[in-house]
Amino acid sequence: MDKLIVTAAVTGGEYVSKATTPYVPSTTDEIVEEVVRCVEAGASMVHLHAKDPVTGEPHSGDPNPILKEYVDRIREEVDVVINLTTGGGRVGNPPEVWDELVRARCGLGQEMMSLNMGTMNRWAEHPTGKIFLNTVDMIERWCGYMVEAGVKPEHEVYDTGMINVCRQLAQKGVVPEPLHVQFVMVGRTGFLPTPKALVYSLDQLPEGWTWSVCALGRYEVPMAAVAMTLGGHVRVGFEDNVFLRYGELATSNAQLVEKVVNIARELDRPIAAPEDARRMLGLRRP
Amino acid sequence: MGKLIITAAVTGGEPVSREMTPYVPCSPEEIVDETVRCWEAGASIVHLHAKEPGTGRPAPDPNPLLKRYIEMIRDRCDIIINVTTGGGRRAAAEELDEMIRERCWLGQEMSSMNMGSINSWVRPHRGTFMNQVPTIERWAGYMREAGVKPELEIYDTGMINAAKMLAERGVFEESVHIQFVMIGSTGISPTPRALLYCLEEKPEGWTWSVCALGRHELPMGAVAMTLGGHVRVGFEDNIYIRRGELAKSNAELVERIVTIAEALNIEVATPDEAREMLGLRRC
Numbered sequence: 001m002d003k004l005i006v007t008a009a010v011t012g013g014e015y016v017s018k019a020t021t022p023y024v025p026s027t028t029d030e031i032v033e034e035v036v037r038c039v040e041a042g043a044s045m046v047h048l049h050a051k052d053p054v055t056g057e058p059h060s061g062d063p064n065p066i067l068k069e070y071v072d073r074i075r076e077e078v079d080v081v082i083n084l085t086t087g088g089g090r091v092g093n094p095p096e097v098w099d100e101l102v103r104a105r106c107g108l109g110q111e112m113m114s115l116n117m118g119t120m121n122r123w124a125e126h127p128t129g130k131i132f133l134n135t136v137d138m139i140e141r142w143c144g145y146m147v148e149a150g151v152k153p154e155h156e157v158y159d160t161g162m163i164n165v166c167r168q169l170a171q172k173g174v175v176p177e178p179l180h181v182q183f184v185m186v187g188r189t190g191f192l193p194t195p196k197a198l199v200y201s202l203d204q205l206p207e208g209w210t211w212s213v214c215a216l217g218r219y220e221v222p223m224a225a226v227a228m229t230l231g232g233h234v235r236v237g238f239e240d241n242v243f244l245r246y247g248e249l250a251t252s253n254a255q256l257v258e259k260v261v262n263i264a265r266e267l268d269r270p271i272a273a274p275e276d277a278r279r280m281l282g283l284r285r286p
Numbered sequence: 287m288g289k290l291i292i293t294a295a296v297t298g299g300e301p302v303s304r305e306m307t308p309y310v311p312c313s314p315e316e317i318v319d320e321t322v323r324c325w326e327a328g329a330s331i332v333h334l335h336a337k338e339p340g341t342g343r344p345a346p347d348p349n350p351l352l353k354r355y356i357e358m359i360r361d362r363c364d365i366i367i368n369v370t371t372g373g374g375r376r377a378a379a380e381e382l383d384e385m386i387r388e389r390c391w392l393g394q395e396m397s398s399m400n401m402g403s404i405n406s407w408v409r410p411h412r413g414t415f416m417n418q419v420p421t422i423e424r425w426a427g428y429m430r431e432a433g434v435k436p437e438l439e440i441y442d443t444g445m446i447n448a449a450k451m452l453a454e455r456g457v458f459e460e461s462v463h464i465q466f467v468m469i470g471s472t473g474i475s476p477t478p479r480a481l482l483y484c485l486e487e488k489p490e491g492w493t494w495s496v497c498a499l500g501r502h503e504l505p506m507g508a509v510a511m512t513l514g515g516h517v518r519v520g521f522e523d524n525i526y527i528r529r530g531e532l533a534k535s536n537a538e539l540v541e542r543i544v545t546i547a548e549a550l551n552i553e554v555a556t557p558d559e560a561r562e563m564l565g566l567r568r569c
Contacts, residue, residue, distance in 0.1 A: 118405050119404060120402060120403055120404065120444060121402045121403045121448065122419075123419060130419055130420060133414060135405055137412075160474060160475070161442040161471070161472045161473040161474060161475075164470055164471055164472060164475060165472055187447060188451065189419075189444045189445070189447065191443050191444055192443070192447060192487070196483070196486065197443070200479070200480075203479065204475065
Protein backbone atom coordinates (compact mmCIF):
# COMPACT_ATOMS: atom_id res chain seq x y z
CA MET A 1 0.00 0.00 0.00
CA ASP A 2 1.16 3.56 -0.76
CA LYS A 3 2.41 5.75 2.01
CA LEU A 4 -0.21 7.65 3.95
CA ILE A 5 -0.61 11.36 3.30
CA VAL A 6 -1.92 13.10 6.40
CA THR A 7 -3.41 16.54 5.83
CA ALA A 8 -3.81 18.91 8.77
CA ALA A 9 -6.63 21.44 8.39
CA VAL A 10 -5.28 23.60 11.17
CA THR A 11 -7.10 26.92 10.94
CA GLY A 12 -10.65 25.83 11.74
CA GLY A 13 -11.91 26.89 8.30
CA GLU A 14 -15.06 28.97 8.09
CA TYR A 15 -16.92 27.51 11.05
CA VAL A 16 -14.46 27.19 13.94
CA SER A 17 -13.33 30.30 15.83
CA LYS A 18 -12.03 31.15 19.30
CA ALA A 19 -15.65 30.97 20.43
CA THR A 20 -15.66 27.25 19.54
CA THR A 21 -12.25 26.44 20.99
CA PRO A 22 -9.59 28.68 22.55
CA TYR A 23 -6.94 26.43 20.95
CA VAL A 24 -7.61 27.37 17.34
CA PRO A 25 -4.59 29.25 15.96
CA SER A 26 -5.54 32.67 14.64
CA THR A 27 -2.52 34.95 14.25
CA THR A 28 0.01 34.29 11.53
CA ASP A 29 2.56 33.27 14.15
CA GLU A 30 0.17 30.84 15.82
CA ILE A 31 -0.80 29.30 12.49
CA VAL A 32 2.80 28.86 11.37
CA GLU A 33 3.80 27.32 14.72
CA GLU A 34 0.81 25.00 14.57
CA VAL A 35 1.77 23.91 11.06
CA VAL A 36 5.29 23.12 12.24
CA ARG A 37 3.93 21.04 15.13
CA CYS A 38 1.68 19.11 12.74
CA VAL A 39 4.54 18.42 10.33
CA GLU A 40 6.67 17.17 13.22
CA ALA A 41 3.79 14.88 14.17
CA GLY A 42 3.62 13.44 10.63
CA ALA A 43 1.45 15.70 8.46
CA SER A 44 2.76 16.13 4.92
CA MET A 45 0.09 18.60 3.82
CA VAL A 46 -1.54 21.58 5.44
CA HIS A 47 -4.90 23.05 4.42
CA LEU A 48 -5.30 26.78 5.10
CA HIS A 49 -8.07 29.35 5.40
CA ALA A 50 -7.42 33.03 6.24
CA LYS A 51 -8.39 33.93 9.78
CA ASP A 52 -9.02 37.06 11.78
CA PRO A 53 -5.98 37.22 14.11
CA VAL A 54 -8.01 37.99 17.24
CA THR A 55 -11.34 36.20 16.95
CA GLY A 56 -10.33 33.27 14.75
CA GLU A 57 -13.37 34.01 12.60
CA PRO A 58 -12.93 33.87 8.83
CA HIS A 59 -11.03 36.99 7.77
CA SER A 60 -13.57 39.60 6.73
CA GLY A 61 -11.46 41.31 4.07
CA ASP A 62 -9.54 40.01 1.06
CA PRO A 63 -8.06 36.72 2.30
CA ASN A 64 -5.26 36.66 -0.27
CA PRO A 65 -2.67 38.91 1.47
CA ILE A 66 -3.11 36.93 4.69
CA LEU A 67 -2.78 33.62 2.88
CA LYS A 68 0.33 34.89 1.12
CA GLU A 69 1.83 35.77 4.49
CA TYR A 70 1.05 32.25 5.79
CA VAL A 71 2.61 30.62 2.72
CA ASP A 72 5.77 32.73 2.83
CA ARG A 73 6.27 32.22 6.56
CA ILE A 74 5.64 28.48 6.40
CA ARG A 75 8.16 28.10 3.56
CA GLU A 76 10.79 29.70 5.81
CA GLU A 77 10.06 27.32 8.66
CA VAL A 78 9.28 23.89 7.30
CA ASP A 79 8.85 21.67 4.24
CA VAL A 80 5.16 20.81 3.78
CA VAL A 81 2.69 20.66 0.90
CA ILE A 82 0.49 23.76 1.08
CA ASN A 83 -3.16 23.47 0.10
CA LEU A 84 -5.21 26.70 0.14
CA THR A 85 -8.97 26.92 0.28
CA THR A 86 -10.98 28.45 -2.55
CA GLY A 87 -13.44 29.52 0.14
CA GLY A 88 -13.34 32.72 2.13
CA GLY A 89 -14.03 36.25 0.95
CA ARG A 90 -17.57 35.27 -0.04
CA VAL A 91 -19.48 37.20 2.60
CA GLY A 92 -20.77 40.49 1.20
CA ASN A 93 -19.14 39.96 -2.20
CA PRO A 94 -20.89 38.99 -5.45
CA PRO A 95 -19.71 35.84 -7.27
CA GLU A 96 -17.68 37.91 -9.81
CA VAL A 97 -15.48 39.01 -6.93
CA TRP A 98 -15.05 35.39 -5.76
CA ASP A 99 -13.78 34.65 -9.23
CA GLU A 100 -11.14 37.37 -9.10
CA LEU A 101 -10.07 36.35 -5.59
CA VAL A 102 -9.60 32.75 -6.61
CA ARG A 103 -7.75 33.60 -9.81
CA ALA A 104 -5.32 35.83 -7.91
CA ARG A 105 -5.00 33.25 -5.14
CA CYS A 106 -3.62 30.67 -7.55
CA GLY A 107 -0.32 32.57 -7.61
CA LEU A 108 0.60 32.57 -3.92
CA GLY A 109 3.14 29.75 -4.14
CA GLN A 110 1.05 26.81 -2.93
CA GLU A 111 1.06 23.37 -4.59
CA MET A 112 -2.66 22.61 -4.22
CA MET A 113 -6.06 24.22 -3.76
CA SER A 114 -9.31 22.71 -2.59
CA LEU A 115 -12.30 23.02 -4.91
CA ASN A 116 -15.90 22.21 -3.99
CA MET A 117 -17.51 20.02 -6.63
CA GLY A 118 -21.10 21.17 -6.39
CA THR A 119 -23.90 23.11 -4.78
CA MET A 120 -25.76 21.88 -1.75
CA ASN A 121 -27.92 23.08 1.09
CA ARG A 122 -26.45 23.98 4.43
CA TRP A 123 -28.26 22.73 7.46
CA ALA A 124 -26.35 24.99 9.87
CA GLU A 125 -26.50 28.77 9.87
CA HIS A 126 -23.76 30.51 7.91
CA PRO A 127 -23.09 34.17 7.02
CA THR A 128 -23.45 33.39 3.30
CA GLY A 129 -26.85 31.80 3.88
CA LYS A 130 -28.39 28.36 3.69
CA ILE A 131 -26.88 27.45 0.38
CA PHE A 132 -23.33 26.44 -0.44
CA LEU A 133 -23.10 27.69 -3.99
CA ASN A 134 -20.54 26.15 -6.35
CA THR A 135 -21.99 26.18 -9.84
CA VAL A 136 -20.68 24.10 -12.70
CA ASP A 137 -19.48 27.28 -14.42
CA MET A 138 -17.49 28.32 -11.34
CA ILE A 139 -15.99 24.85 -11.05
CA GLU A 140 -14.90 24.77 -14.68
CA ARG A 141 -13.45 28.28 -14.58
CA TRP A 142 -11.59 27.76 -11.31
CA CYS A 143 -10.14 24.46 -12.53
CA GLY A 144 -8.86 26.44 -15.49
CA TYR A 145 -7.15 29.03 -13.27
CA MET A 146 -5.46 26.27 -11.29
CA VAL A 147 -4.28 24.29 -14.29
CA GLU A 148 -2.88 27.49 -15.80
CA ALA A 149 -1.04 28.31 -12.57
CA GLY A 150 0.33 24.78 -12.14
CA VAL A 151 -1.67 24.29 -8.94
CA LYS A 152 -3.34 20.87 -8.52
CA PRO A 153 -6.98 20.92 -7.45
CA GLU A 154 -8.11 18.83 -4.52
CA HIS A 155 -11.65 17.99 -5.58
CA GLU A 156 -13.90 18.19 -2.54
CA VAL A 157 -16.82 15.81 -2.83
CA TYR A 158 -19.81 16.19 -0.48
CA ASP A 159 -22.15 13.66 -2.03
CA THR A 160 -22.15 10.94 -4.64
CA GLY A 161 -23.27 13.13 -7.56
CA MET A 162 -20.11 15.18 -7.17
CA ILE A 163 -18.07 12.08 -8.05
CA ASN A 164 -19.95 12.08 -11.35
CA VAL A 165 -18.96 15.72 -11.79
CA CYS A 166 -15.27 14.86 -11.22
CA ARG A 167 -15.47 12.14 -13.85
CA GLN A 168 -17.00 14.49 -16.37
CA LEU A 169 -14.31 17.13 -15.70
CA ALA A 170 -11.70 14.49 -16.44
CA GLN A 171 -13.51 13.28 -19.57
CA LYS A 172 -13.83 16.81 -20.89
CA GLY A 173 -10.14 17.41 -20.24
CA VAL A 174 -10.83 20.33 -17.89
CA VAL A 175 -8.29 18.86 -15.47
CA PRO A 176 -5.58 16.28 -16.16
CA GLU A 177 -5.93 12.79 -14.66
CA PRO A 178 -5.39 11.33 -12.17
CA LEU A 179 -7.54 13.56 -9.97
CA HIS A 180 -7.16 13.81 -6.22
CA VAL A 181 -10.49 13.63 -4.40
CA GLN A 182 -11.28 14.59 -0.83
CA PHE A 183 -14.47 12.98 0.47
CA VAL A 184 -15.90 15.54 2.86
CA MET A 185 -18.29 13.40 4.87
CA VAL A 186 -20.49 16.09 6.34
CA GLY A 187 -23.65 14.06 7.04
CA ARG A 188 -26.82 16.15 7.20
CA THR A 189 -27.29 17.50 3.67
CA GLY A 190 -24.30 15.59 2.31
CA PHE A 191 -23.18 12.01 2.49
CA LEU A 192 -23.02 10.17 5.73
CA PRO A 193 -19.74 9.61 7.57
CA THR A 194 -20.11 5.82 7.40
CA PRO A 195 -17.94 3.02 6.03
CA LYS A 196 -20.87 1.99 3.81
CA ALA A 197 -21.08 5.44 2.19
CA LEU A 198 -17.32 5.45 1.67
CA VAL A 199 -17.26 2.00 0.11
CA TYR A 200 -20.09 3.00 -2.22
CA SER A 201 -18.20 6.18 -3.17
CA LEU A 202 -14.97 4.29 -3.84
CA ASP A 203 -16.82 1.98 -6.22
CA GLN A 204 -17.62 5.07 -8.28
CA LEU A 205 -14.04 6.36 -8.38
CA PRO A 206 -11.94 5.66 -11.50
CA GLU A 207 -8.88 3.51 -10.92
CA GLY A 208 -5.64 5.36 -10.43
CA TRP A 209 -7.14 8.42 -8.78
CA THR A 210 -5.94 9.28 -5.30
CA TRP A 211 -8.38 10.03 -2.51
CA SER A 212 -8.62 11.17 1.06
CA VAL A 213 -11.34 11.35 3.70
CA CYS A 214 -12.30 13.99 6.19
CA ALA A 215 -15.30 13.41 8.43
CA LEU A 216 -16.77 15.81 10.93
CA GLY A 217 -16.73 15.74 14.70
CA ARG A 218 -16.57 12.39 16.42
CA TYR A 219 -16.40 10.62 13.05
CA GLU A 220 -13.06 12.19 12.14
CA VAL A 221 -10.67 9.63 13.61
CA PRO A 222 -12.79 6.46 13.06
CA MET A 223 -13.38 7.33 9.40
CA ALA A 224 -9.68 8.10 9.03
CA ALA A 225 -8.93 4.59 10.28
CA VAL A 226 -11.36 3.16 7.72
CA ALA A 227 -9.91 5.30 4.93
CA MET A 228 -6.32 4.34 5.58
CA THR A 229 -7.28 0.66 5.76
CA LEU A 230 -8.84 0.97 2.31
CA GLY A 231 -5.73 2.61 0.85
CA GLY A 232 -6.87 6.21 1.08
CA HIS A 233 -5.38 9.27 2.70
CA VAL A 234 -6.73 11.24 5.63
CA ARG A 235 -7.36 14.79 6.72
CA VAL A 236 -7.73 15.80 10.35
CA GLY A 237 -7.74 19.10 12.20
CA PHE A 238 -9.85 21.74 13.84
CA GLU A 239 -11.64 22.58 10.60
CA ASP A 240 -13.49 19.29 10.95
CA ASN A 241 -13.25 18.43 14.63
CA VAL A 242 -12.06 20.20 17.79
CA PHE A 243 -12.23 17.29 20.24
CA LEU A 244 -9.51 14.84 21.16
CA ARG A 245 -12.04 12.53 22.77
CA TYR A 246 -15.59 12.88 24.07
CA GLY A 247 -15.90 16.15 25.99
CA GLU A 248 -12.19 16.99 25.83
CA LEU A 249 -10.96 19.70 23.46
CA ALA A 250 -7.73 18.98 21.63
CA THR A 251 -5.15 21.58 22.67
CA SER A 252 -3.40 21.39 19.29
CA ASN A 253 -4.15 20.09 15.80
CA ALA A 254 -0.96 18.08 16.21
CA GLN A 255 -2.70 15.84 18.75
CA LEU A 256 -5.17 14.79 16.07
CA VAL A 257 -2.33 14.18 13.62
CA GLU A 258 -0.60 12.02 16.24
CA LYS A 259 -3.73 9.94 16.70
CA VAL A 260 -3.99 8.99 13.04
CA VAL A 261 -0.22 8.51 12.76
CA ASN A 262 -0.36 6.06 15.68
CA ILE A 263 -3.17 4.12 14.03
CA ALA A 264 -1.21 4.01 10.76
CA ARG A 265 1.90 2.74 12.55
CA GLU A 266 -0.05 -0.08 14.18
CA LEU A 267 -1.39 -0.96 10.73
CA ASP A 268 2.15 -0.83 9.29
CA ARG A 269 1.16 1.86 6.84
CA PRO A 270 4.19 4.11 6.37
CA ILE A 271 3.69 7.86 6.62
CA ALA A 272 4.48 10.01 3.59
CA ALA A 273 6.98 12.82 3.90
CA PRO A 274 6.08 16.02 2.01
CA GLU A 275 8.40 14.95 -0.84
CA ASP A 276 6.64 11.56 -1.03
CA ALA A 277 3.28 13.30 -1.12
CA ARG A 278 4.42 15.58 -3.96
CA ARG A 279 5.58 12.59 -5.97
CA MET A 280 2.42 10.58 -5.29
CA LEU A 281 0.11 13.46 -6.21
CA GLY A 282 2.18 14.74 -9.12
CA LEU A 283 2.79 18.14 -7.57
CA ARG A 284 5.42 20.65 -8.57
CA ARG A 285 8.20 21.51 -6.17
CA PRO A 286 7.58 24.88 -4.53
CA MET B 287 -44.88 -7.96 -2.63
CA GLY B 288 -47.34 -5.07 -2.70
CA LYS B 289 -48.89 -3.78 -5.85
CA LEU B 290 -46.99 -1.52 -8.21
CA ILE B 291 -47.86 2.16 -8.45
CA ILE B 292 -46.99 3.56 -11.86
CA THR B 293 -46.66 7.31 -12.24
CA ALA B 294 -46.83 8.87 -15.70
CA ALA B 295 -44.96 12.17 -15.98
CA VAL B 296 -46.70 13.07 -19.21
CA THR B 297 -46.02 16.76 -19.83
CA GLY B 298 -42.27 16.65 -20.34
CA GLY B 299 -41.73 18.80 -17.26
CA GLU B 300 -39.43 21.78 -17.64
CA PRO B 301 -36.86 20.47 -20.14
CA VAL B 302 -38.94 18.69 -22.80
CA SER B 303 -40.76 20.78 -25.40
CA ARG B 304 -41.99 20.34 -28.98
CA GLU B 305 -38.44 21.05 -30.14
CA MET B 306 -37.37 17.72 -28.65
CA THR B 307 -40.35 15.59 -29.57
CA PRO B 308 -43.48 16.42 -31.56
CA TYR B 309 -45.36 13.92 -29.41
CA VAL B 310 -45.23 15.85 -26.13
CA PRO B 311 -48.75 16.98 -25.20
CA CYS B 312 -49.02 20.75 -24.77
CA SER B 313 -52.58 22.02 -24.86
CA PRO B 314 -54.88 21.19 -21.93
CA GLU B 315 -56.89 18.86 -24.22
CA GLU B 316 -53.76 17.02 -25.36
CA ILE B 317 -52.49 16.69 -21.78
CA VAL B 318 -55.81 15.36 -20.54
CA ASP B 319 -56.17 12.90 -23.46
CA GLU B 320 -52.65 11.69 -22.79
CA THR B 321 -53.41 11.27 -19.08
CA VAL B 322 -56.47 9.17 -19.90
CA ARG B 323 -54.41 7.00 -22.27
CA CYS B 324 -51.82 6.44 -19.51
CA TRP B 325 -54.56 5.62 -17.00
CA GLU B 326 -56.02 3.09 -19.41
CA ALA B 327 -52.55 1.60 -19.83
CA GLY B 328 -52.14 1.16 -16.06
CA ALA B 329 -50.84 4.38 -14.53
CA SER B 330 -52.39 5.24 -11.18
CA ILE B 331 -50.69 8.64 -10.73
CA VAL B 332 -50.12 11.44 -13.21
CA HIS B 333 -47.41 14.02 -12.54
CA LEU B 334 -48.13 17.41 -14.08
CA HIS B 335 -46.26 20.55 -15.04
CA ALA B 336 -47.92 23.51 -16.74
CA LYS B 337 -47.10 23.84 -20.43
CA GLU B 338 -47.43 26.56 -22.99
CA PRO B 339 -49.91 25.30 -25.60
CA GLY B 340 -48.29 25.02 -29.04
CA THR B 341 -44.62 25.06 -27.96
CA GLY B 342 -44.64 22.75 -24.97
CA ARG B 343 -42.32 25.11 -23.13
CA PRO B 344 -42.88 25.68 -19.39
CA ALA B 345 -45.78 28.09 -18.88
CA PRO B 346 -44.81 31.32 -17.11
CA ASP B 347 -47.98 31.39 -14.98
CA PRO B 348 -48.59 27.74 -14.09
CA ASN B 349 -51.46 27.75 -11.57
CA PRO B 350 -54.44 28.58 -13.81
CA LEU B 351 -53.34 25.95 -16.33
CA LEU B 352 -52.78 23.31 -13.65
CA LYS B 353 -56.24 24.02 -12.26
CA ARG B 354 -57.71 23.54 -15.69
CA TYR B 355 -55.86 20.22 -16.23
CA ILE B 356 -57.07 18.93 -12.87
CA GLU B 357 -60.71 19.80 -13.48
CA MET B 358 -60.69 18.28 -16.95
CA ILE B 359 -58.92 15.10 -15.74
CA ARG B 360 -61.41 14.65 -12.89
CA ASP B 361 -64.20 14.59 -15.49
CA ARG B 362 -62.56 11.77 -17.37
CA CYS B 363 -60.89 9.34 -14.93
CA ASP B 364 -60.04 8.64 -11.28
CA ILE B 365 -56.26 8.87 -11.57
CA ILE B 366 -54.28 10.37 -8.66
CA ILE B 367 -52.99 13.82 -9.50
CA ASN B 368 -49.50 14.87 -8.47
CA VAL B 369 -48.60 18.49 -9.26
CA THR B 370 -45.05 19.82 -9.47
CA THR B 371 -43.72 22.56 -7.18
CA GLY B 372 -41.43 23.53 -10.07
CA GLY B 373 -42.32 26.05 -12.70
CA GLY B 374 -42.75 29.79 -12.30
CA ARG B 375 -39.32 29.92 -10.74
CA ARG B 376 -38.47 33.25 -12.33
CA ALA B 377 -40.89 34.89 -9.90
CA ALA B 378 -39.36 36.71 -6.93
CA ALA B 379 -39.02 34.54 -3.81
CA GLU B 380 -42.12 35.88 -2.05
CA GLU B 381 -44.24 35.67 -5.16
CA LEU B 382 -43.07 32.11 -5.72
CA ASP B 383 -43.98 31.23 -2.16
CA GLU B 384 -47.47 32.61 -2.64
CA MET B 385 -47.78 30.76 -5.95
CA ILE B 386 -46.88 27.46 -4.30
CA ARG B 387 -49.24 28.06 -1.40
CA GLU B 388 -52.06 28.74 -3.85
CA ARG B 389 -51.10 25.69 -5.89
CA CYS B 390 -51.70 23.39 -2.93
CA TRP B 391 -55.42 24.13 -3.22
CA LEU B 392 -56.08 23.11 -6.82
CA GLY B 393 -57.63 19.78 -5.86
CA GLN B 394 -54.66 17.41 -6.34
CA GLU B 395 -53.79 14.62 -3.90
CA MET B 396 -50.00 15.02 -4.09
CA SER B 397 -47.30 17.55 -4.92
CA SER B 398 -43.69 16.78 -5.67
CA MET B 399 -41.08 18.57 -3.58
CA ASN B 400 -37.32 18.69 -4.16
CA MET B 401 -35.32 17.85 -1.06
CA GLY B 402 -32.26 19.95 -1.68
CA SER B 403 -30.18 22.20 -3.88
CA ILE B 404 -28.03 20.80 -6.64
CA ASN B 405 -26.22 21.92 -9.76
CA SER B 406 -27.60 21.14 -13.16
CA TRP B 407 -25.09 20.58 -15.92
CA VAL B 408 -27.44 19.96 -18.80
CA ARG B 409 -28.67 22.71 -21.10
CA PRO B 410 -31.06 24.48 -21.19
CA HIS B 411 -31.19 24.21 -17.39
CA ARG B 412 -27.49 24.58 -16.69
CA GLY B 413 -27.25 26.38 -13.39
CA THR B 414 -28.30 25.76 -9.85
CA PHE B 415 -31.56 24.19 -8.79
CA MET B 416 -32.23 25.93 -5.48
CA ASN B 417 -34.37 24.31 -2.83
CA GLN B 418 -33.18 25.56 0.51
CA VAL B 419 -34.11 23.94 3.81
CA PRO B 420 -36.33 26.81 5.05
CA THR B 421 -38.20 26.79 1.71
CA ILE B 422 -38.77 23.05 1.99
CA GLU B 423 -40.13 23.47 5.51
CA ARG B 424 -42.47 26.29 4.46
CA TRP B 425 -43.82 24.49 1.42
CA ALA B 426 -44.33 21.29 3.40
CA GLY B 427 -46.43 23.40 5.77
CA TYR B 428 -48.62 24.61 2.90
CA MET B 429 -49.15 21.01 1.84
CA ARG B 430 -50.08 19.92 5.36
CA GLU B 431 -52.64 22.71 5.60
CA ALA B 432 -54.16 21.73 2.27
CA GLY B 433 -54.13 17.97 2.96
CA VAL B 434 -51.81 17.37 0.01
CA LYS B 435 -49.18 14.66 0.42
CA PRO B 436 -45.64 15.59 -0.61
CA GLU B 437 -43.64 13.31 -2.84
CA LEU B 438 -40.08 13.94 -1.69
CA GLU B 439 -37.76 14.07 -4.66
CA ILE B 440 -34.27 12.83 -3.86
CA TYR B 441 -31.43 13.74 -6.24
CA ASP B 442 -28.52 12.56 -4.13
CA THR B 443 -27.90 10.65 -0.94
CA GLY B 444 -27.57 13.72 1.29
CA MET B 445 -31.20 14.52 0.50
CA ILE B 446 -32.20 11.26 2.18
CA ASN B 447 -30.44 12.54 5.30
CA ALA B 448 -32.22 15.89 4.96
CA ALA B 449 -35.59 14.14 4.57
CA LYS B 450 -34.94 12.05 7.68
CA MET B 451 -33.99 15.10 9.74
CA LEU B 452 -37.03 17.04 8.53
CA ALA B 453 -39.27 14.05 9.28
CA GLU B 454 -37.85 13.96 12.81
CA ARG B 455 -38.79 17.62 13.17
CA GLY B 456 -42.37 16.71 12.26
CA VAL B 457 -42.31 18.56 8.93
CA PHE B 458 -44.09 15.69 7.15
CA GLU B 459 -47.12 13.67 8.10
CA GLU B 460 -46.49 10.11 9.27
CA SER B 461 -46.13 8.07 6.09
CA VAL B 462 -43.44 9.49 3.85
CA HIS B 463 -43.20 8.80 0.12
CA ILE B 464 -39.98 9.44 -1.77
CA GLN B 465 -39.03 9.53 -5.41
CA PHE B 466 -35.41 8.75 -6.27
CA VAL B 467 -34.69 10.98 -9.24
CA MET B 468 -31.63 9.25 -10.70
CA ILE B 469 -30.26 11.99 -12.91
CA GLY B 470 -26.59 11.00 -13.08
CA SER B 471 -24.46 13.99 -14.14
CA THR B 472 -24.54 16.02 -10.91
CA GLY B 473 -26.76 13.65 -8.90
CA ILE B 474 -27.25 9.96 -8.09
CA SER B 475 -26.06 7.58 -10.78
CA PRO B 476 -28.89 5.60 -12.41
CA THR B 477 -27.47 2.24 -11.34
CA PRO B 478 -28.75 -0.69 -9.28
CA ARG B 479 -25.80 -0.24 -6.95
CA ALA B 480 -26.71 3.38 -6.24
CA LEU B 481 -30.31 2.40 -5.65
CA LEU B 482 -29.30 -0.34 -3.21
CA TYR B 483 -27.18 2.12 -1.30
CA CYS B 484 -30.06 4.61 -1.17
CA LEU B 485 -32.52 1.97 0.01
CA GLU B 486 -30.26 1.04 2.89
CA GLU B 487 -30.37 4.66 4.04
CA LYS B 488 -34.13 4.94 3.67
CA PRO B 489 -36.14 4.48 6.86
CA GLU B 490 -38.26 1.37 6.95
CA GLY B 491 -41.88 2.02 6.17
CA TRP B 492 -41.31 4.87 3.75
CA THR B 493 -42.74 4.08 0.34
CA TRP B 494 -40.50 4.82 -2.62
CA SER B 495 -40.40 5.11 -6.36
CA VAL B 496 -37.70 5.51 -8.98
CA CYS B 497 -37.41 7.64 -12.04
CA ALA B 498 -34.25 7.51 -14.12
CA LEU B 499 -33.41 9.61 -17.13
CA GLY B 500 -33.20 8.66 -20.78
CA ARG B 501 -32.20 5.11 -21.61
CA HIS B 502 -32.02 4.24 -17.92
CA GLU B 503 -35.75 4.84 -17.39
CA LEU B 504 -37.07 1.39 -18.24
CA PRO B 505 -34.19 -0.75 -16.88
CA MET B 506 -34.20 1.12 -13.57
CA GLY B 507 -38.00 0.78 -13.52
CA ALA B 508 -37.54 -2.98 -13.75
CA VAL B 509 -34.95 -2.98 -10.96
CA ALA B 510 -37.13 -0.81 -8.72
CA MET B 511 -40.22 -2.98 -9.04
CA THR B 512 -38.17 -6.11 -8.38
CA LEU B 513 -37.01 -4.55 -5.12
CA GLY B 514 -40.55 -3.69 -4.07
CA GLY B 515 -40.54 -0.05 -5.17
CA HIS B 516 -42.77 1.95 -7.46
CA VAL B 517 -41.94 3.41 -10.86
CA ARG B 518 -42.32 6.68 -12.71
CA VAL B 519 -42.03 6.89 -16.49
CA GLY B 520 -42.92 9.49 -19.10
CA PHE B 521 -41.63 12.20 -21.36
CA GLU B 522 -40.41 14.29 -18.45
CA ASP B 523 -37.62 11.75 -17.97
CA ASN B 524 -37.33 10.00 -21.33
CA ILE B 525 -38.84 10.47 -24.78
CA TYR B 526 -37.59 7.28 -26.49
CA ILE B 527 -39.30 3.92 -26.70
CA ARG B 528 -36.04 2.38 -27.87
CA ARG B 529 -32.71 3.65 -29.18
CA GLY B 530 -33.29 6.24 -31.88
CA GLU B 531 -37.08 5.86 -31.89
CA LEU B 532 -39.28 8.46 -30.21
CA ALA B 533 -42.23 7.18 -28.19
CA LYS B 534 -45.45 8.45 -29.78
CA SER B 535 -47.25 8.56 -26.46
CA ASN B 536 -46.38 8.41 -22.78
CA ALA B 537 -48.77 5.47 -22.69
CA GLU B 538 -46.27 3.38 -24.67
CA LEU B 539 -43.80 3.77 -21.80
CA VAL B 540 -46.48 2.89 -19.24
CA GLU B 541 -47.39 -0.21 -21.29
CA ARG B 542 -43.80 -1.38 -21.24
CA ILE B 543 -43.61 -1.12 -17.46
CA VAL B 544 -46.93 -2.93 -17.13
CA THR B 545 -45.70 -5.72 -19.40
CA ILE B 546 -42.54 -6.13 -17.34
CA ALA B 547 -44.59 -6.17 -14.11
CA GLU B 548 -46.96 -8.80 -15.50
CA ALA B 549 -44.04 -10.98 -16.51
CA LEU B 550 -42.74 -10.70 -12.93
CA ASN B 551 -46.18 -11.47 -11.46
CA ILE B 552 -46.29 -8.04 -9.88
CA GLU B 553 -49.80 -6.66 -9.80
CA VAL B 554 -50.40 -3.11 -10.94
CA ALA B 555 -52.26 -0.88 -8.48
CA THR B 556 -55.46 0.91 -9.43
CA PRO B 557 -55.72 4.56 -8.41
CA ASP B 558 -57.85 3.64 -5.40
CA GLU B 559 -55.40 0.97 -4.32
CA ALA B 560 -52.59 3.50 -4.66
CA ARG B 561 -54.57 6.00 -2.55
CA GLU B 562 -54.84 3.39 0.15
CA MET B 563 -51.16 2.45 -0.04
CA LEU B 564 -49.97 6.06 0.11
CA GLY B 565 -52.54 7.21 2.64
CA LEU B 566 -54.10 9.78 0.31
CA ARG B 567 -57.47 11.41 0.72
CA ARG B 568 -60.18 10.55 -1.80
CA CYS B 569 -60.87 13.31 -4.25
